[in-house]
Amino acid sequence: MATSMEDVLRVNHSFFGDNQEMYLDLENMLNQTSDEALVGNLGPVPALPVEQRPLAALVPPQLPTNPTLPTPRTSNPGVVKKKGRDEAARSRRKQERKKQAMRELEESLQQKSDEFKRLEQENLSLRHRHNILDRIIAIRNHQLGIIKQQGGPAQPGANLQSLPSANSLSSVADSSSESNSGANSSAPLALPGEDDSPPQFPPETTLQSPAVALLGMLAQSYFDRVGVEFFREMTSSQFQTLYKRHLFRLSEHLQLLESSLQSHQQQPKQLQVYLNQPQLPGSQQSASPQVLSAQQGLLREACMIGRLYKLASIHHPNVTSKQMVMHLETGAEGTPPVEHWRMLLHTLALSPEQQVDLLTVGQMYKRMMAGVLAERTQLYAALAANGHAVDHKKLNVMMHIPVECHLMRDLLRNLRQEKSLGWMLQGFFFGNTCTVLQFSKAIAYAYPYIPDAVAIVMTLWSDMEARGTLPATLLTPSP
Structure with missing residues (x-):
């Protein structure tokens, strides 16, 4: 059929007007006629399969009134504890590494500080030793100047017979009021x-x-x-x-x-x-x-x-x-006891600066005397080895200079070095360290002996070394 059911109904509605009842009867008749025609033409309509669902499936799910988050999956408690221990161990190791690095830094800083203090002390010691050497050189030049200036008699015409x-x-x-006796006597x-x-x-x-x-x-x-x-x-x-x-x-x-x-x-x-x-x-x-x-x-x-x-x-x-080395009252030779110089040191009351100066010179004296004595020991050994009988036959054949001549010359030079070192210390003590009052006290209170600067300085050294009060500048070895 070319026209559809809706078109027929639309035509019927327009034809019959607004009569509702007539429209309904006609509609029922058309529906029945249409069903019979369809059944007659097409045969019985096969029944479609209907899915069988349970009744509960047709009911929509009810949402929970108090929704809760899903519970997380729980792991093994032993694994959790092991992880915690590992993390704590790693944290401790990290802290230990930081502490170790800090300790190493502090040790390095302390070493640098100690090295700086040592170098500073060594610098002060070298400066002080340089000052002492300048003063010693000045004393030595003064002594040499006296020798050069007074190479002969100070008064013209003076001779051994005219000396007082x-x-x-x-x-x-x-x-x-008394004048000097001589060939050319001068005024009083x-x-x-x-x-x-x-x-x-x-x-x-x-x-x-x-x-x-x-x-x-x-x-x-x-x-x-x-x-x-x-x-x-x-x-x-x-x-x-x-x-x-x-x-x-x-x-x-x-x-x-x-x-x-x-x-x-x-x-x-x-x-x-x-x-x-x-x-x-x-x-x-x-x-x-x-x-x-x-x-x-x-x-x-x-x-x-x-x-x-x-x-x-x-x-x-x-x-x-x-x-x-002589007792001025008795004339007997001999050195005074150490206690004599210790009492003299107490009387002089040397200042700390004077003590440091004398100890510095004493250190130089000891170091140089060690070399002098070592050389003298070798000279004595060489003299003992060459002290054999003279070969007269060899002397009659050729000129021969004994080895002892050279050794004695070296020994004499060595002895003069010892004497020179002693006078160096003597001149520094009385001429460049002591004041007039201390000089006068040293002369007066050392009687009946002449004051010996070497003995005084060595006594001062031994006493301060025994008490452990040697200055820090002396702890640095001399160059």
Whole structure:
């Protein structure tokens, strides 16, 4: 059929109008006719298969009123604990590595700091040693200058017969009215402080200067004006007579000065001030005549005995070397005990700076003396090996110089080196370290012996080494 059911209904509706009942009856008739026609034409309609579902499947699922998250899958508890232990172990190892790195850094920093301190201390030691060497060289140049300047008699026309004796020289030192006997005798010689002019005192800036500088500012003593040959021909008895004469005078002035200052309730450390200026600190009226007289006399006698000892040591060292190991009262030879020098050190009251200077020179002395003694041991061994009988047949055939000649020459040079080192330390102690007061005390309190700087410095070294108080600058080995 070409037209559809909807078209027929639409036509019927338009034909019948709005009569609803007629429309319904006609519609029912058409439906029935259509069903019969279809059944008759096509035959019975086969039934379609219907899927059989349970009743519960047709009911829509009910959503839960309180939805919950799905429960995670749980693993083995043992595995979880093992993972925790591994992570803790890794964390500990990491912390240990950090701590180890920090310790290594601290150790490296400490090593650098110690190395810096060591180098700084070594630098200070080298600087101080360089300063000491400069002072030693200055002393040595001073000694050589005296030898060159006084290569001959200081007074023209003086000879061995016209040189004054020890007694006459002492008499001239006692009074300025006596003149020197000689071919060309000069005017009466005045001692420093005994002429009309006031004594030449050093300025206040040199109060702590060593004795050689302070005494050098005074007028020349009589011993600077006599001929060099006097000291070269001086005997031990002559030296001892002059030394003891000025020693007793120096002791008198020193005792008077100390007693005068104690009566004025002055501190001992202020003694150096009174030795270098003609008046007491403060007002002019506070100057005691006794103190002024004592300090002038002490300066004068210190100058005399210092020049005597220095010039005799330079021009005739054998005399002074012999006197240094002799008891000035009994004349017996022998070295004083160590306690004698220890008491003298206590009397001198050396400052810490003076102690460091003396110990530094003492270290140099010990190092150089070790080389001198080692060479001497080899020379003694060589002399013993070559001390055989003389081969007269060989002497009659050709010129022969024994090996002992060369060995004795080297041995003499070695002995002179030892003596030179001793005088170097002696000159540094008295001429570049001690003040005038300390120099005077060393001369006075060392009696009945002549003060030995080597023994004093070595005693100071041994005492401080025993107490463990050696300066840090000495712990660095000398180059």
